[in-house]
Amino acid sequence: MKDIRVFLVDDHKLLLNxxxxxxxxxxxxKVVGEGYNGKDFLKALDSKVFDIALMDIDMPEMNGIEAAKKAIAKRKDIKIITVSMFDDFDHYNKVIEAGAMGFVVKNAESHELIKAIYNVYEGEKYFSPQLLENAIEYMSQRNDKSKIKYLLSKREDQVLKMICQGMSSAEIAEELEISPRTVEKHRDSLLKKTKSKNSVTLAVFAAQHNLL
Known part of the structure; x- marks a missing residue:
């Protein structure tokens, strides 16, 4: 199997090591390079070949959000996972708007970061379950929970609950004994029915409307 080439960006050298x-x-x-701020990362785009960048948000000279925006504008195919101590809904929104495919909180276990890398490498998005929980709590505090019923099939309801637990399409497929392609069809249907953009906003919607 092919190696997954990773470029690391963080201003703390000890953490990088x-x-x-x-x-x-x-x-x-395989870690193929490292940088200490957003400017280092942008320079590396011309000299390093990698599949995924793991990047902090809060860095000197250029932060991770600005660097992600500029990198994706330059290379549409680039895959970025932010790794940060910030786990609030505001930072999540900024990361998504920048075009990152994943967000892992720094206090996550090592297996979660590796899982995020594999998911994003395969073209899926990944967000820490802790981030999902914080986003749901944030939106629940701002809005009254509605009892509106949405026309979800039994299978869509199952898939929705698993997405909100942070499970990947492959994990859901294995649990429900269906194909990953079928899971993706259910996910697409859920996004359309709830007018959500991604898994996090879908989880927030589910919490707001008592669908969990």
Whole structure:
């Protein structure tokens, strides 16, 4: 199987070294470079070949959100996962608007970060369950929970609950004994019915309308 080439961006050198050691315990993940701020990352786009960038948000000279926007404007195919101590809904929105495909909180276990890398490498998005929980709590406090019933099939209801638990399409498919393609069809249907943009906004919608 092909290696997953990862570029790390964080202004804390000790954290970078620890992350590199941890990631390379996985046989497929290879760290091919590192930078200490957004400017380093943008320079690396011209000289380094990698599949995924893991990038902090709060960095000197250029933060991760600005760097992500500029990188994606330059290379549409680039895949970015933000790794940050910020787990609030406001930072989530900024990360999504910047075009990142994942958001992992820094206090996550190593297996979660590796899972995020594999998911994003396969073209899926990944957001820490903790982020989903915080987003749901934030929106629940701002809005009265409605008892509106939406026309979801039994299977869509099952898929919705699993998405809100942070499960990937492959994990849902295995649990329900259906194909990943079928899971994606249910996910697309849920997004359309709820007018949600992604898994996090879908989870927030579900919490607002008592669908969990």
């Amino acid at each position: 620890s992350m590199k050691v941890m990631l390379e315990k996985d046989e497929r993940i």
